[in-house]
Amino acid sequence: MPATPPCSSLSVxxxxxxxxxxxxxxxxxAPVTLVLAHGWTLDARAWERHARELAADGTVRVVRYDQRGHGGSGGGSIRPWSIDLLGDDLAGIIDAVAPGGPLVLGGHSMGGMTIMALAAAYPELVTDRVAGVLLTSTSAGQLDARRRRSVPLRLRALGHVESAFFAYCSRTAERSARIRDHLPGPDGRFNPALVKRYLYGPDAPGEAVLAGARMIHACPMPAVADWFPALMTHDKAGALGALRELPVEIVVGSLDRLTPVAHSRRLARELPQAALHIEPECGHMLLLERPAVVTERLRSLCAGAVAGVGVGAGIEARTEAG
Structure with a gap:
């Protein structure tokens, strides 16, 4: 049994x-730093198992954080929130906590979008420092069904309902939070069943569903409401040149309802060095439902970084290393 790696908490x-x-x-x-960004309505605990396992042998230092407005992180003064702002946050965390040495980046859902925003706004940082990227259950854009004529009318109508709902929650955040507190919580039966239906596969372990349900239920209402429009307007298709020559692992559940497989296929077409893995019978919460699938790909990317693969000038550096 490996020793528990040292752990510390700080504020940036x-x-x-x-x-x-x-x-x-x-x-x-540790020779490589892995930085992990979680998804909408979750927090850094979503990466806890992965971080513990990857840091165990001393070769990987793992940095994970609560996204703006989530968990223990404040919302700041900038409004409205945007995915680009999350890219700035990630750049600031890297500068403060991992200013030197090779990096591997991993992002789930909104966390994957955060990495895309970083790549678009800070391409030199990515090409100079990043040795590998994992993008799971995420998208480069086109999530807003209302603006896509090719989408069935039923889904466009649902998009209008969702947008109206989250706008109401934003205007009435305190009241909406009180209402939520009176609804069945994650320790009952109804709430986890609903979470499982929409975010997990049919055979997801109960403890994985409960972990996700608890994080979602604990998420501050402003983060629940005010990040939704940012997700809908996110669009980084065609802006990911800094990732094109890097080892990229794209992982998605075959039953993902929030960022369906088509979004990962589109990412894979834009990133020629990327490997796409579709996990069967798995939902959007893949990192909790099948953590080993995510951990092993992160482990492989970190091993490549330790070996000097992908650091520096993209494909040329990989050729020189191997």
């Missing part, structure tokens, strides 16, 4: 003064 201040809660697992002198 974003450009607008937002305090971002950061957790670091593993040794400070």
């Amino acid at each position: 201040t974003a450009t607008d003064g937002a305090s971002l809660a950061v957790r670091v697992d593993g040794a400070d002198d």
Whole structure:
């Protein structure tokens, strides 16, 4: 049984003064740093198992953090929120906590979009420092069904209903939070069943469903409501040149309802070095439902970084290393 890696908590201040809660697992002198960004309505606990396992042998230092407005992180003064703002947050965390050495980046859902925003806004940082990327259950855009004429009318109508609902929750955040508190919570039967139906596959372990349900239920109402329009307007298709020559692992569940397989296929077409894996009978919460699938791909990317694969000038550096 490997020893539990050292762990520390700290705070990083974003450009607008937002305090971002950061957790670091593993040794400070590890040869590679892995930075993990979680998805909408979750928090850094979503990566806990992965971080513990990957930091165990001392070769990987794992940085995970609560996205702006989630968990222990503040919302800051900038409004409205945007995915581009999350890319700035990630750049600030890297500068504060991992200013040197090779990096591997991993993102789930909105966390994957965060990495895309970083790549679009800070291409030199990505090409100079990043040795590999994992994108799971995510999308480069086109999530807003209302604006796509090719989408069936039923889905466009549902998009209008969803947007109206989250706009109402945003205007009435305190009241909506009180209403939520009076609804069945994650420790009952109804709430986890609903979460499983929409976010997991049919055979998802009960403890994985409960973990996700608890994080979602604990998410502050402003984060629930105000990140929704940012997700809908996110569009980084054609802006991911900094990732094109890097080892990229794209992983998606075959039953993902929020970011369906078509979004991962589109990403794979844009990133020629990417490997696409579709996990059968698995939903959007793939990192909780099948954590080993995600951990092993992160482990492979980190091993490549330790070996010097992908660091520096993209494909040329990989050729020189191997």
